[in-house]
Amino acid sequence: MSNTNKVFISGKFNVIHPGHIRLFRYGKKLAESLHVALDIHGLSQDEIDWRVNALKSIHLVDQVHTFSDDNSNLIANIKPKIILKGQEFRDRENPERILIESLGGKLIFGSGINFFSETEFIDKSEANLRFDSVQLPFEFMRRNNISQDVINDFLKVTPELKVCVLGDLIVDEYINCHPLGMSQEEPTIVVKAVDKKKFIGGAGIVAAHCKALGAETYFIGVIGADESGTWAKNKIKEYGIKGEIIFDDSRPTTLKQRFRSGSQTLLKLTELSQEIINPSFQDIVYGQFGEIIKEIDLLIFSDFSYGNLPSELVKKIIKLAEKNSVLVAADSQSSSQVGNLSKFTGAFLVTPTEREARVELRDQSSGLVILLDNLRDYLNAKNVLLKLGPDGILVRGIGLNNQLLPTEQVEPSNKKPIDTSGAGDSVLAASSLALAGGFSIYQSALLGSFIAGIQVGRLGNEPVNHNEIERLLNN
DSSP, rough: OOOTTTEEEEEOOOSSSHHHHHHHHHHHHHEEEEEEEOTTTTTHHHHHHHHHHHHHSSSTEEEEEEESOOOOOHHHHHHEEEEEEOOGGTSSSSTTHHHHHHHTOOOEEEOOOOOOOOOGSSSSSSSTOOHHHHHHHHHHHHTTOOOTTTHHHHHHHGGGGGEEEEEEEEEEEEEEEEEEEEOOSSSOOEEEEEEEEEEEHHHHHHHHHHHHHTTTEEEEEESSHHHHHHHHHHHHTTTOOOEEEEEEETSSOEEEEEEEEEEEEEEEEEOOOOOOOOOOHHHHHHHHHHHHHHTEEEEEEEEEESSOHHHHHHHHHHHHHHHOOOEEEEOOOOSSSSOOOOOHHHHHEEBHHHHHHHHTOOOOSSOOOHHHHHHHHHOOOSEEEEEGGGGEEEHHHHHBTSOOOEEEOOOBBSSSOOOOHHHHHHHHHHHHHHTTTOHHHHHHHHHHHHHHHHHHSSSSSSOHHHHHHHHHHHH
């Protein structure tokens, strides 16, 4: 086993504090792979489980191991390049020194840099999600006679579903910076990048949510033949998503970079192409969709107007889906460019924001209910979820017996969001799956809101999974 890319750190880790994060970050700079070992001597199984899960939740840590009192056998097996210990151990006896030197490695002492906010480097994932900020919209549930059991029922149904996601895959990169001060040459703030982390976004995270929620998931899309595209393809495979990602060397993979300092975003930078994919790639996408059409229950379009979903291709795919009784859901986001919801005319579900609806209808004055009804009629859509940001979701659609239901509002499930960038993607994924699983539009809107509440409770796009949902319900 090679030791060329491994750093080894061990300890009790009774509390994961900023000093640990600094040490992990320092270790990650010394080698590619960080191995952290927990000394479980004297710990109960509950304590072991908690500490192991806490360590695994830190994105700097590549592998977590356990040992009891003596770590020499573990070190001999891992064969790290470096054993890293805090500065406080420099003048103490360090029995690991002889072993690591015999393996061709070395013992290093350090505590890492201390000028950044360590909380930025901890994944806002299951172990760090602010559970107290996520709450079911109980008033909406009471009005519509929906019990909390609907969530458990949803988790039981999703493994029976098969879904295909089509659209624009995005790579989101968060770059954490430390401000160094004002430039002497011009009135510009100078910062130093101290950490980077990438996430799948766009149609890619919609597919990842579907997979994490239990559905067998396919993704079909065109991305650039570049470093970001290779990373994205590997990440999609890592999530267990099926389907085919097509490389196009004439376009870049859409890369959205957010430069942050502490909890503030300093700058957003996007590399993208809005050119429509050429006809040969359109034929490939249509052909691949045709190969799986008999297998799927649900088709989700996630459109960012970056060229993956030209109108004629969408119309052909919708026609094929309808012919095979496949449910169609769609979202066409236009946060920084004009979208085109009309290409999804006839969809069973559309999930625009208020701004996107007003842009589509060229209507800046109508009340929300009128706007919602007009959009539903304009798109000939069975169901519409109008996303209102901090005001939740406005719902208009049909009941299980095909009657038109009164307009309803689902209150937001998280009123203290950390990062709202992935909210719409999670609403689209969860509500679409719910409708495909036989749930009503009100129940589906509730489930979309709840999953979005979890999603915005951490930094960056990560698929919401069963464990997070169950922990929230039992919290």
